[in-house]
Amino acid sequence: MLKVFSFLKSYKKPIYIALFLMLVELFVELWHPLLMAKIIDDGILKNDLSVVLTWGGIMLGLSFVGFAAGIINSFYAAHVSQGFGYDVRKSLFDKVQSFSFANLNRFPTSSLITRLTNDVTQLQGLVFMGLRIMARAPLLVIGGVVMALIVNWQLALILVVTMPLMFLFMVWLMGRGVTLFRIVQDKLDSVNSVMRENLSGMRLIKAFLRKSHEQNRFAKSSTELKDQTIKALRLIELTMPVLLLVMNISILVILWFGSFQVTANNANIGEIVALVNYATRIMFAFSVFSFLLMNLARAKASSTRIVEVLEADVDLVDGAGSSLQEELIRGHVRFDDVSFQYPDTKENVLMNISFEARSGETVALLGATGSGKTSLFQLIPRLYDVSKGTVTLDGEDIRKFKLTSLRNNIGFVPQEARLFTGTVRENICWGKEGASMEEIIEAAKAAQIHETIVKLPNQYETIIGQKGVNLSGGQKQRVSIARALIRKPKILLLDDSTSALDLQTEQKILEAIRDLSCTTLIITQKISTVMAADKILLLEDGRIVAEGEHDKLLQTSELYQKIYDSQQLEEVASHG
Numbered sequence: 356m357l358k359v360f361s362f363l364k365s366y367k368k369p370i371y372i373a374l375f376l377m378l379v380e381l382f383v384e385l386w387h388p389l390l391m392a393k394i395i396d397d398g399i400l401k402n403d404l405s406v407v408l409t410w411g412g413i414m415l416g417l418s419f420v421g422f423a424a425g426i427i428n429s430f431y432a433a434h435v436s437q438g439f440g441y442d443v444r445k446s447l448f449d450k451v452q453s454f455s456f457a458n459l460n461r462f463p464t465s466s467l468i469t470r471l472t473n474d475v476t477q478l479q480g481l482v483f484m485g486l487r488i489m490a491r492a493p494l495l496v497i498g499g500v501v502m503a504l505i506v507n508w509q510l511a512l513i514l515v516v517t518m519p520l521m522f523l524f525m526v527w528l529m530g531r532g533v534t535l536f537r538i539v540q541d542k543l544d545s546v547n548s549v550m551r552e553n554l555s556g557m558r559l560i561k562a563f564l565r566k567s568h569e570q571n572r573f574a575k576s577s578t579e580l581k582d583q584t585i586k587a588l589r590l591i592e593l594t595m596p597v598l599l600l601v602m603n604i605s606i607l608v609i610l611w612f613g614s615f616q617v618t619a620n621n622a623n624i625g626e627i628v629a630l631v632n633y634a635t636r637i638m639f640a641f642s643v644f645s646f647l648l649m650n651l652a653r654a655k656a657s658s659t660r661i662v663e664v665l666e667a668d669v670d671l672v673d674g675a676g677s678s679l680q681e682e683l684i685r686g687h688v689r690f691d692d693v694s695f696q697y698p699d700t701k702e703n704v705l706m707n708i709s710f711e712a713r714s715g716e717t718v719a720l721l722g723a724t725g726s727g728k729t730s731l732f733q734l735i736p737r738l739y740d741v742s743k744g745t746v747t748l749d750g751e752d753i754r755k756f757k758l759t760s761l762r763n764n765i766g767f768v769p770q771e772a773r774l775f776t777g778t779v780r781e782n783i784c785w786g787k788e789g790a791s792m793e794e795i796i797e798a799a800k801a802a803q804i805h806e807t808i809v810k811l812p813n814q815y816e817t818i819i820g821q822k823g824v825n826l827s828g829g830q831k832q833r834v835s836i837a838r839a840l841i842r843k844p845k846i847l848l849l850d851d852s853t854s855a856l857d858l859q860t861e862q863k864i865l866e867a868i869r870d871l872s873c874t875t876l877i878i879t880q881k882i883s884t885v886m887a888a889d890k891i892l893l894l895e896d897g898r899i900v901a902e903g904e905h906d907k908l909l910q911t912s913e914l915y916q917k918i919y920d921s922q923q924l925e926e927v928a929s930h931g
């Protein structure tokens with residue numbers, strides 16, 4: 356927990372001010388019963404109005420001081436807690452940006468969202484309460500006992516005996532609470548995960564009539580969250596009755612012994628009233644303290660989850676920097692005996708892959724689904740690192756490059772075109788910060804999407820995604836291609852990114868790409884696309900089983916022949 360609270364370092368001054376003001380409030384609170392005793396004993400019981408007025412005035416004055424201190428304290432507590440929350444959230448976000456895919460596999464998206472929102476809010480709440488009342492509660496307990504001892508030490512012994520018992524009760528409560536609330540946060544993760552999947556897969560759910568199945572899934576995780584929260588809250592509910600019981604017994608004992616002392620003239624009525632008052636305040640402080648402990652337990656669970664993210668080892672480290680100048684990179688990619696397995700798995704998904712794509716060449720990857728094509732692609736921008744062998748760029752191991760200079764030279768069009776909420780222009784521009792309108796239009800034209808964009812209601816300023824125009828699958832693919840082309844990359848990776856396009860449009864895009872003369876690696880299922888490539892790699896179960904040009908493969912590879920024949924047949928069937 357200390358790790359997370361180190362974020363408070365930059366708020367030292369407002370924290371000191373808030374704590375000082377809190378002490379002022381505490382001071383006022385501790386003097387109240389004593390002043391009350393004075394008013395009763397020297398004023399009311401002796402019929403002296405001037406004492407009542409004088410000490411009543413002092414009490415009122417002090418109350419105002421306490422009131423003002425409380426308000427200003429709240430102001431500083433809010434300032435510190437909000438600033439702290441912002442800092443933690445920002446650090447988490449920055450850390451997640453540096454995550455490798457292996458890290459992301461370990462933290463499901465929904466859990467990261469809960470950690471960045473709910474968990475941070477828990478800690479924020481604790482910081483606020485910490486500055487507002489946390490230190491006040493234990494100080495009020497200690498101060499209350501000390502003041503009670505000053506007023507009447509014999510009667511105050513009752514409080515001295517009960518306090519440690521209450522303290523032990525609190526420690527027990529805290530221990531139980533941490534475990535229970537950790538489970539609550541994990542259950543919250545599960546609810547978020549179901550919600551996330553449900554919202555993103557809504558079309559599918561409706562098409563497959565899986566509404567009731569999804570409802571059951573949600574009800575199940577929601578019920579688990581409810582049950583676990585109730586279990587944790589029951590523990591808190593136990594606190595108040597226990598505290599009230601102890602308080603009432605203490606007060607009864609004070610009144611019982613107090614009555615003997617008053618009769619024997621060993622104590623004044625004011626003293627008894629003051630002691631009862633201290634006992635009430637102490638118990639109230641305990642109840643606040645228990646509430647805080649619960650929040651502390653919850654915050655401890657949250658802080659563990661936050662620290663897990665902040666301290667996660669990013670296993671993909673930035674290279675020290677290549678001797679090659681970024682602008683001079685030519686895009687010559689070479690795989691040397693590369694094998695690869697996903698983190699936390701046992702099987703290699705790529706085995707002994709060796710090939711090269713010379714600068715400006717087009718290499719097509721063909722293979723059945725699951726043969727490892729996408730996995731191979733991901734090794735080039737270092738979304739994952741190879742398990743064995745090397746991938747080189749212009750003769751240098753890609754691990755030597757700074758990630759930014761490596762990725763700046765790569766245009767990546769993933770299998771699933773993912774656009775962001777915003778305008779079409781922003782989505783294309785996303786590939787190159789600060790791109791001019793001419794560059795955006797040029798990229799859109801190359802991706803064969805310009806004509807479509809100009810027909811949209813606000814052309815390039817049309818908002819797409821949520822609350823905007825929805826594009827078709829093929830249109831999205833083309834915007835996503837434009838986003839990669841605008842970078843004028845040295846290496847272009849197209850992962851089945853033209854699957855939704857008709858042959859003619861696809862050919863036009865490939866022509867435009869040829870004009871860019873970048874090294875292009877293209878995953879495709881279409882023989883027509885493959886035929887134009889300088890080199891074809893045929894993958895089967897993670898191995899390259901054939902390599903060469905179309906004509907050569909037709910002669911040498913049975914598998915290639917089969918794929919070719921089946922597509923020819925399909926074409927004949929579709930034309931016939």
Ligand SMILES: Nc1ncnc2c1ncn2[C@@H]1O[C@H](COP(=O)(O)OP(=O)(O)OP(=O)(O)O)[C@@H](O)[C@H]1O
Nearest residue numbers: 697700704722723724725726727728729730731770
């Ligand atoms: N994140 C991952 N973690 C573990 N295994 C994975 C992961 N992604 C893919 N795999 C496995 O790696 C193998 C190769 O998958 P890959 O996505 O590279 O195939 P592909 O040839 O691109 O298939 P497709 O044509 O269907 O996209 C598959 O067996 C798959 O189950």
